[in-house]
Amino acid sequence: MAELLYRIGRFAARRHWSVIGAWLAILAVTAVTYVSFAGALSSNITLPDTPTTRVSQQLEEDFEGAGGGNGAIVAETTDGSAFTSEQEEALSDLFDRLAEVDGVADVTDPFETQQQVDDSARQVADGQERIEDGRAQLRTAQQQIDAGRDALAEQRRQAREDGTLAGISAQLQDAEQQLDEGQAELDRQRARLEEQAPQLEVGVTLSELSSGYRTVSEDGSAAVSNVVFDDPINEVTTETKTEIEEMAADAGIEGVEVHPSQEIAQTVPSILGPGEVAGVVIAAIVLFVMLGTVLGAALPLVTALLGVGVASLASLSFSGIVQFVSVTPVLGVMLGLAVGIDYSLFIINRHRRQLKQGADLHESIGLANGTSGNAVVFAGVTVIVALLALNVTGVDFLGLMGTVGAVAVLVAILMAVTLTPAVLSLVGTRILSRRERERLAAGERTHDEQITERDRPMSTMRACWVLGFGIAALLAVAAPATQMRLGLPDGSTQAPESAGYQAYEVQAEKFGDGANGPLLVVADLPSAVAEDDVVREQAAIGSEIGQLWSVEAVVPIGASQDRESLAFQVVPYGAPSSESTEELVRDLRELTPETAAGGEATLGVAGNASANIDISEQLADVLPTYLVLVVGLSLLILVLVFRSILVPLTATLGFVLSLLAAFGGITAIFQIGFLADLFGVHAPGPVLSFLPIIATGILFGLAMDYQLFLVSGMREAYAHGAPARVAVQHGLHAGRSVVTAAAIIMISVFAGFIFSHDATIKPIGFGLAFGVLLDAFVVRMLLIPAAMHLLGEKAWWLPRWLDRILPDVDVEGAKLERSHPVH
The missing domain is CATH 1.10.287 (Helix Hairpins)
Structure with a gap:
């Protein structure tokens, strides 16, 4: 591989305009395919064959008009007074017009509904x-x-x-x-x-059960209209939602504000906002400090941005065929920018070092591509494998996210080993600063690969202290992860100025928290009931449902066409993401209420809150399997690379520590609310359900990047005869500057997404930035050197039988260096 990359680097250096033109042509082609074939992004996350989807399908098939998705239009008076008759008429007219939108099955008039309830x-x-x-x-x-x-x-x-x-x-x-x-x-x-009394008693029971349900607030200042769609909510087109949102925004009713709920007013997160731009600017500053020239700082940024453009446009070209969750392309941009800059930096840094040693320009480019480029390919493939492994979870949207991220990393690798050599050839020795060029012209050469006094090993006592204190600190940071709850964002986590947030707040204040996440409950009866007995069965089953402590109201919806099932709307006491609502869903599914005719009914639950719980539980179930897969993959790859047993073990244990600490930080800020204001978290709640598994895959790949670039230098020094503990320090000193720069760049890019207005992007950005910070600076630069110092020669022990069967992958390109020495 190293020899092949060497030749690719030499070719790209000689034919730099051809390579640059080819990449620009690829960008143009992906732009055309994007314009021609791209479809709309969805903000809804769904899973097939969950308890919620099965109940939803039953509602769609057996209950007329009950299978479509639901949203809400929330209206409130600006001064807090009750609606006037003119305002009620204007709102009723708006609801009638909304009902005519294509894709909308029905829009209820809350004033008529409340009047019917009151009557x-x-x-x-x-x-x-x-x-x-x-x-x-x-x-x-x-x-x-x-x-x-x-x-x-x-x-x-x-x-x-x-x-x-x-x-x-x-x-x-x-x-x-x-x-x-x-x-x-x-x-x-x-x-x-x-004879009339039993019927009246049933009526009294149903009236008491539904007494907590309102469509107009008690003070008359707010009203909620239910919007029923023809299709499930995840299949409602963006055009339908946009038309409803625009009609609500343009209602123009004096003294009244109209807010579509989150299900209708969901927005696609911006890919490059002010925070993301700030992250790129910080990356540019780090590159300038590291490389010493504006030109050198610009090269990794240009190649990374071009790679992001190609990968994003290529991936989104398939969005017309496959449903893309809105966060998917943002994840690709995150990864593409971060690894694209880093991978290009590794090759540029190696090229600069070789130029300062007196290497010929094209020869140096080829060698940099065959050595650092080889490590880039190996590290990048590790990230790709970790991302593609998300497909084994069986969760479609998660597998697609991993695939799009893998495409972004693949393009970054290809850019690094082809476009970077081409651009380096184009700029020539200007990649060096003026002072460095003057020294080179004067015949000065650097020899930083030699063992010097600075490579003196640390003391054993210091290594023990660093290792012990570092592990204790990471475990302390990881402690909040023991309280982690998983969930999906609701209206309360949206930006405060958004319509979804305002609709959520009005409903919570005027109608109770549970109004934002009503549950749909289907009771399957032992046998069909007579038409005259439906109401009696609704009262009997509804009464048992209403006895659950966290139920605010139970409203009968109707009976199935064969009258073997009854449907209810259950308003919980707590918010959709609250623990009480989660417990209520479980309690409902376990409840077997006794029917009026004898026998027991079984209950199924659907609704947004129920769907979020199902998704979170399924992702939590696959997380341990995925973690074992990733950890096992880590061990195999590192054994192959470093030809050692203990080095992979320490690297993997370090990764697990940094990962758990990252989970602890995420939980502390986004769930518990520690430093919430600093990070713009106005509504702490459950951790994003797919964040742990996404973070595991990405952080694993990135951790292996830094492990390769630091420890391969240690292995190289040890292989050249340096004592094991001296080799540890030499490898650390040789690689820490570029790894430090690379880590800061990656942290800056990820951290830029923390300030996104989107509640899905924000925790992902923080989790990845915090995870890289801990893994690069605590684990790779402190704990791993300390552990390898304590292990000494044993760190490189490998059973002879295993040594014989393992292929020599030569990640650092040592054979290439020996065959192409730098003069």
């Missing part, structure tokens, strides 16, 4: 009052009849004593007959009343 409650209350009045009247009439019978009995007794009974016998019989007839009528009225 139903009033009718139930009136019926209950009539029943009570009727019972009171029956009790009075019964008392009168009983009193008449007592009087009649007294009169009969008195007549018997007076001997006049025979004379009034007919009169007494008539009076007794009248009382019997009155009693019979009274019994008939009581029977009719008691």
Whole structure:
């Protein structure tokens, strides 16, 4: 591989205009394919065959009009007063116009709905009052009849004593007959009343269960309209959502603000905002300090940006065929920028060093490509494998994210080993500063590969202290990860000025937190119920659901066409991402309510909150498998590269430590709220569900990059006869400047995304930046050298049988250097 890359570097140096033109042509082609074939990005994350999707499919198939996605339009008065009749009419007209949008099945009028709810409650209350009045009247009439019978009995007794009974016998019989007839009528009225009572009791039960559900706030200042789509929410087109959002924004109702909910007003995150630009500027400053020239600083940036353009346009060209989650291209840009700059820097730095040693320009370019370029290819392939391994999780959107990231890294590698040599040939010795060129012209040569006094090994005591304190510090930072909860962003995590956030806040304040994440519950009955018994079954099952402590309201939706299932809308007490709602979903799925006809029903749960829980649980389940896969891959690759057992073990353990510490930092800031204001986190909540698995793959690859560039120098010095502990220091001194620069560049690029307005991008940017910071500066530059010092010669131990069967990959290109010495 090193020899091949050497030849590629020499070719690119000789034909630099051809190589540059080829890459510009590729960029043009990808731009054309993007314009021709790209589709819309989706902000919805879905998983096939989850409990939520199965219930959603059941609703779509068995319940008429219940299978489509849902969103909300939230209206509030600007002064907090109740809506006027003119405002209500204007809003009702808006809702009617929204219902005509293509792709919208129905838009409810919250004022009509609330009026129906109030009228139903009033009718139930009136019926209950009539029943009570009727019972009171029956009790009075019964008392009168009983009193008449007592009087009649007294009169009969008195007549018997007076001997006049025979004379009034007919009169007494008539009076007794009248009382019997009155009693019979009274019994008939009581029977009719008691016949109505069970139906009324069912009505009372349903009214009490749904009492917490409102579409107009109690103070009359806010209203929520439910928007029902023809298709599931993840299949609703961007055009439909945009049209609704624009109509809401242009409503123009005086004294009223209209906010579409997050499901409708979801925005695609910007790829390059002010934070991202600031990250690139910091990277440019680091490059200038490292390389000493403006031209040298510009080269890695130009190649990285060109690579990002090619990779992004090429990937997005397939977005018309495959559904892309909106965060997917942003991840590609993150990785493409970071590794693109770093990989080009590694080759440029090696080329500069060789020029200062007196190498010929084209020969130096070829050697830099065959040595550092070889390490770049190996490190990049490691990152690609880690990203592609995301496909084994079985999660489609996650596999696609990994694939797009892998494409970005692949393009960065190809750019580094072809375009970088071409541009280096074009700029010639101007890659060196003026002072360096003057020294070179004067015959001065550098020999920084030699062992010097600065390579004196550290003391064993210092190595012990560094290792012990470093491990303790990383474990302390990792401690919050023990409390990590996974979830997906809801409206509360959106930018405060966004419509989705404002809609969320209004609903939370006026209707309760649970109004932002109602659950759809389907009860499968043991057998079909008669049409007349549907309401009774709804009351029986709804009552058991309502007894769960975190339920605010239970509203019957209807029965399936075969009446074997009943559907309910359950409003939880807590927010969609709260622990109480998560527990409620589990409790509902475990609940087996008893039906009115006997037997037990089974419950299924759907809705946005339920879907988020399913996605988070599935990703949490595959994380350990993926982590084992990545750690195993790490061990195999490092054994192959360093021909050692203990070096891979220390490297892998170091990676696990830095990864756990990164998880701890993410949890502390984005879930617990530590330093939340500093990072612009206004609503701490669960950690982004796919962040741990994404961070594992990316940080693994990047950790192996730095491990290769630092420890390969140690191995090279040891192979050339330096004592093991001296080789550790020599390799560290030789590689730490370029690794430091590369790490700062990568941290800057990732950190630029922390200040994104998007709640999905922000934690990814922080997690990757913090992970690289810990791994590069704590693990690779402190813990690994200390551990290798303590291991000494044992660090390079390898069983003989394994040594015989392992191929010599020569990552650092030592054979190439021997065959092409720098003079």
